Amino acid sequence: MSKIDLLKVNDPNGELPNSYYKYSLKKEIKYSTLGKNYKTQICIIGAGFTGLSAGLCLAESGFEVIILEANKVGFGASGRNGGQVGSGQRWNQEKIEKHFGFNKAKKFWEISQDAKKEVKSRIKLHNIDCDFSPGIINTTINKNDTNNLFDEVNSLKRKYQYTKIQKLSSSELSKIIDTEIYDGGCLDLGAGHFNPLKFVQGLGDAAKKNNVQIFENCCVERIDYGNKNTLVLSNGYIVISDYIVIACNGYLGNLEPHISSRVMPINNFILTTEVLKNNLLNSFLKNNYAVADNKFVPNYFRPSPDKRLIFGGGENYTYRFPKDIKRLVRKKMIKVYPQLKNTKIDFAWGGTLAVTRNRLPYFAKIQPNVFSASGYSGHGVALSVLAGRIIAELIKGDSKRFDFMNNIPIKPFPGNSNFQWPLLVLGMLWYSLRDRFK
Ligand SMILES: Cc1cc2nc3c(=O)[nH]c(=O)nc-3n(C[C@H](O)[C@H](O)[C@H](O)COP(=O)(O)OP(=O)(O)OC[C@H]3O[C@@H](n4cnc5c(N)ncnc54)[C@H](O)[C@@H]3O)c2cc1C
Known part of the structure; x- marks a missing residue:
């Protein structure tokens, strides 16, 4: 069975x-x-974020770097995502502590803090105009979840000295977000949101100014590993390289089977409303904060600088995007904000991200001179930017942070990579169904 080309199937x-x-x-x-x-x-x-960040860090240290992009800079998840630069990992700290112990949990936390810093310092250093704005509210949909979230906030303050976060009771929350469906939440002012396509283009521009050669419409079809690696391009040309960084995330396909057996593509969808006039946006979403709820398939939304609502939600686990993305996401938006039922939707699109079995990222050493990071499982905006730096550190001879991330146990999905879909789909559908009964 030959696989569908993820690079072309939804954006031919x-x-x-x-x-x-x-x-x-x-x-x-x-x-x-x-x-x-x-x-x-x-x-x-x-x-995307991973590849450009790695390239930029390596070029800053004097390496000769080229980046091959099958389509365009920012074509992948990096140019299409919800723009939420969140704190922590995909697991909360309590779960990480249980699995890995407190000392390692602290390291995971430090890495996530460094990831946000990396994004902010790139924006500042290269003067990237990407509408960054501080503040993400994490919301919960029932009392039990709120209590757990409040415990997490207490623990972040006490054990991790993280003071930029505060609990929001139901009444405090409703002063910021005018919706009935959430029970409580927390406001994280260390996190923030931005326009990801402007950021990824800014990273590309910074890389270019640091002598990274970026080539678009340049698809790598095959890699022959060796002391000097050979990359065969779809246009027939070859590239010989001492080191390779594979930064393809959800669009990898079968280019590297060891990674694709552990990192699976799934699709997620976003819409943007028309410009909301007469202060409408501010009436239900204040202070320019972004919001993400705690469903297994989360709803996430934020205001745009020109007063639209950017709303993300809904996943599918087939290769193809659904025909009517607008309808799918609009349904979710109306549940949160019924007041938008007559609002026009100006844009709707989908993107492919990558998940691992346990939802922690996969940092891989494929060969002594071939490295990769991917599978950020929906929490990759900040981490992918840092992942690029961590791979660059490894190539420069400092393996500490790479080794730490590389030690996370990431098991292959059951079945070989051509036949793994049915199991993934069953698993995902089960969890997304649970959302409906919360
Ligand atoms: C709809 C959506 C919403 C999201 N929202 C958030 C969010 O709000 N917060 C958050 O933290 N995370 C979010 N994510 C996840 C986040 O966007 C990703 O984790 C992150 O962008 C991954 O970056 P990357 O560079 O590793 O991969 P990508 O940005 O996907 O880049 C991979 C690139 O590799 C190229 N490529 C693939 N194969 C080849 C080949 N053979 N030859 C040459 N080039 C190739 C692709 O064209 C692509 O440009 C979201 C993802 C999606 C899809």
Whole structure:
């Protein structure tokens, strides 16, 4: 059974999707393709947050770097996501402590703090105009979840000295978010949100200014590993490289079977409303905060600078996006904000991310000179940017942070990678069904 090409199935022309983010760009930056054979020290596959960040860090240390992108810079999840630069890992700290013990849990927390810092310092250093705004509210849908969240907040303050977070009772929450469906929440001012496509383009631009050669429309079809690795491109040219960084996340396909057996693509969807006039947006979502709820398939939303609501929610576990993304996500938005039932939707799009079996990221050493990070499981905006730096550190000879992440046990999905879908789908459907009964 041959696999569907994830790079083409939902966006056949390899263009950026027709998203609000694309509409909001002042200018779409373009790069040429590679039209000859090439020899380099470092070859990075994929120009999303992971690949661009790795390339930029390595070039800053004097390495010769090229990045090969099958479509366009930011084509993948990095240019399409909810833009939430969240704290912590996909697991809460309590769960991490139970599994790994407190000392390692502290390290996981430090890494997540470093990840947010990495994003903020790149924005500052390169003057990236990406509408960053502080504050994410995490909401809960029942009393039990609220109590657990409040325990988590207490523990973050006490054990991790994290003071940028505060509990929100139901009445405090309703002063910020005018919806009936949440029971409580917490406000995290150390987290924030931004326009991911503007950020990824800014990273690309910074990489280029640091002499990284970025090539678009340049799909790697095969890799032959060796002392010097050979990458075969779909246009027939080859690249010889001392090191390879595989940064393809949900779009990897079967390019590297060891990774694709552990990192599975799933799709997630977002819409953006028309501009909400007469202070409507501020009447139900105040202070420019983003929101994410605690469902297994979370709803997440935030205001745009031009006063629209950007609302994400809904997943599917087949290769193809549903035909009517607008309808799917609108239904979820109306449940949260019935007051928007007559609001026009201007944009709706989908994106592919990658999950691992246990929802922790997969940092992999495929060969002594081939590395990868992916499978951020929906919590990768900040972590993928840091992952690029962590891979760069490894190549430069400091393996501490890479080894820590590489030690997370990530098991393959059952079945070989061509036949794993049915099991994944069953598992995911079970959990998403549980959301309905919470
Ligand atoms: C709809 C959606 C909403 C999300 N919201 C959030 C959020 O709010 N907060 C959060 O923390 N995370 C979120 N995520 C996850 C987050 O976006 C990702 O974890 C992160 O962007 C991963 O970055 P990456 O660079 O590893 O992968 P990507 O950005 O997917 O980049 C991979 C790149 O590799 C390229 N590629 C693949 N194969 C090849 C090949 N053979 N040759 C050349 N190039 C290739 C692709 O074209 C692509 O550009 C969301 C994801 C989606 C899809």
